Amino acid sequence: MDYSNSDLGKIIKQQRIKVPLTLQELAAESSVSSSHLGRIERGERFPSARILRRIAKPLGFDEDELFTLAGFLSPQAHGGVEETGARYTSRQLDPYVARMLGEEPPEVQRAVIGILSILKNMAKGMAK
Amino acid sequence: MDYSNSDLGKIIKQQRIKVPLTLQELAAESSVSSSHLGRIERGERFPSARILRRIAKPLGFDEDELFTLAGFLSPQAHGGVEETGARYTSRQLDPYVARMLGEEPPEVQRAVIGILSILKNMAKGMAK
DNA sequence: ATTATAATATGCCATTTGGCAAATGTCAAG
DNA sequence: CTTGACATTTGCCAAATGGCATATTATAAT
Numbered sequence: 311m312d313y314s315n316s317d318l319g320k321i322i323k324q325q326r327i328k329v330p331l332t333l334q335e336l337a338a339e340s341s342v343s344s345s346h347l348g349r350i351e352r353g354e355r356f357p358s359a360r361i362l363r364r365i366a367k368p369l370g371f372d373e374d375e376l377f378t379l380a381g382f383l384s385p386q387a388h389g390g391v392e393e394t395g396a397r398y399t400s401r402q403l404d405p406y407v408a409r410m411l412g413e414e415p416p417e418v419q420r421a422v423i424g425i426l427s428i429l430k431n432m433a434k435g436m437a438k
Numbered sequence: 439m440d441y442s443n444s445d446l447g448k449i450i451k452q453q454r455i456k457v458p459l460t461l462q463e464l465a466a467e468s469s470v471s472s473s474h475l476g477r478i479e480r481g482e483r484f485p486s487a488r489i490l491r492r493i494a495k496p497l498g499f500d501e502d503e504l505f506t507l508a509g510f511l512s513p514q515a516h517g518g519v520e521e522t523g524a525r526y527t528s529r530q531l532d533p534y535v536a537r538m539l540g541e542e543p544p545e546v547q548r549a550v551i552g553i554l555s556i557l558k559n560m561a562k563g564m565a566k
Numbered sequence: 567a568t569t570a571t572a573a574t575a576t577g578c579c580a581t582t583t584g585g586c587a588a589a590t591g592t593c594a595a596g
Numbered sequence: 597c598t599t600g601a602c603a604t605t606t607g608c609c610a611a612a613t614g615g616c617a618t619a620t621t622a623t624a625a626t
Contacts, residue, residue, distance in 0.1 A: 332573060346614050348574060355613065359487040359510040373511050374502060382487040382510075383501050407539065407547040414554070423538050426550055460603060474584050476604060483583065 318380050323351040325369045339368040446508050451479040453497045467496040 326336055333351075337344035342361050349355040357365075359382060366376045377383040411419055454464055461479075465472035470492050477483040485493075487510060494504045505511040539547055 333575095334573065343615050344573085345575075345616080349576095349614085352575090358613065359505070359508075361614080363510060363512075377487070377505070377511070380487075382491060383505070384491075407551050411539070411551065411554075418554075422550060422554055425553070426538075426542075426546075462603065471585050472603085473586080473605075477584085477606095480605090486583070489584080 317353075318357070319351045319353040321379055322365070322369065325371065326351070329369060331368065336365060336368055340364040446485075447479045447481040449507055450493070450497065453499065454479070457497060459496065464493065464496055468492040 326333070331339070333344040333347050336342075337347055340347075340361075342364050346355060346361070347365070350357050350361070357380065359377070362376050362380055362382070363373055365371075366373045369376075371379075374383055378385055411422065414422070454461070459467070461472040461475050464470075465475055468475075470489055474483060474489070475493070478485050478489070485508065487505070490504050490508055490510070491501055493499075494501045497504075499507075502511055506513055539550065542550070
């Protein structure tokens with residue numbers, strides 16, 4: 311039942327790697343010391359709500375998502391997704407992608423989208 | 439902005455009186471020592487998420503309601519999933535771009551970034 | 567190889583949390 | 597007033613949190 315905190319560290323590390331960020335970068339973005347973050351990841355410390363809240367966004371978590379993973383909120387508590395993920399339609403942007411693209415100037419961002427739509431068109435033609 | 443925790447104690451006490459419960463009864467129902475509860479109410483201690491969670495139900499609060507009052511969750515966080523697109527936009531991400539890319543599955547998003555970095559490398563080589 | 571540099575881990579320590587036991591306050595019944 | 601039963605507050609302390617400075621690794625770059 312209390313699978314909550316068991317490997318919160320692993321989950322956080324996984325996500326940090328996946329984003330990806332280094333401990334120091336995450337520290338910078340979250341205003342939590344990298345040493346503390348490191349200890350949290352390897353289970354030597356357990357993050358408080360304050361800390362959890364600070365690292366949620368940089369990691370691309372919803373606040374209550376992370377809180378639930380940490381066992382601070384009971385699993386079904388936060389209204390959110392009402393069964394049958396029928397409405398996954400509005401996706402969201404991968405934090406890593408957002409970060410990478412965000413560093414490019416606007417023209418480049420636009421160009422990337424332009425290229426993407428060209429590629430999609432090509433793919434559509436090939437499918438037939 | 440952070441008037442959230444300032445009177446958390448008062449809010450908790452108000453609610454406890456309103457229910458009504460004594461500190462000891464609340465202590466019994468929540469498994470939190472009455473001394474600690476007392477200190478929390480008069481602002482000498484700040485409750486951790488664990489404590490907050492324990493006292494939520496006996497007081498008739500929703501967990502996330504209390505968490506929000508305590509400043510552990512941001513006010514609008516747990517309502518719905520609408521999101522106007524600009525969720526954790528790292529600062530300079532063009533909203534249009536975010537919207538377009540956000541509709542692609544994660545693999546595609548990643549692939550796009552991959553292609554971008556390839557192009558950047560090529561450009562770097564050509565510049566030299 | 568040898569540095570240089572970034573990333574992660576550790577030692578140490580101030581601060582906070584939260585429980586237990588004892589003190590204090592409150593109030594009705596005798 | 598005094599006793600007795602609760603309720604609240606305080607003293608003290610162990611355990612945990614989280615930051616800073618300092619090691620210890622990894623990872624490149626020459």
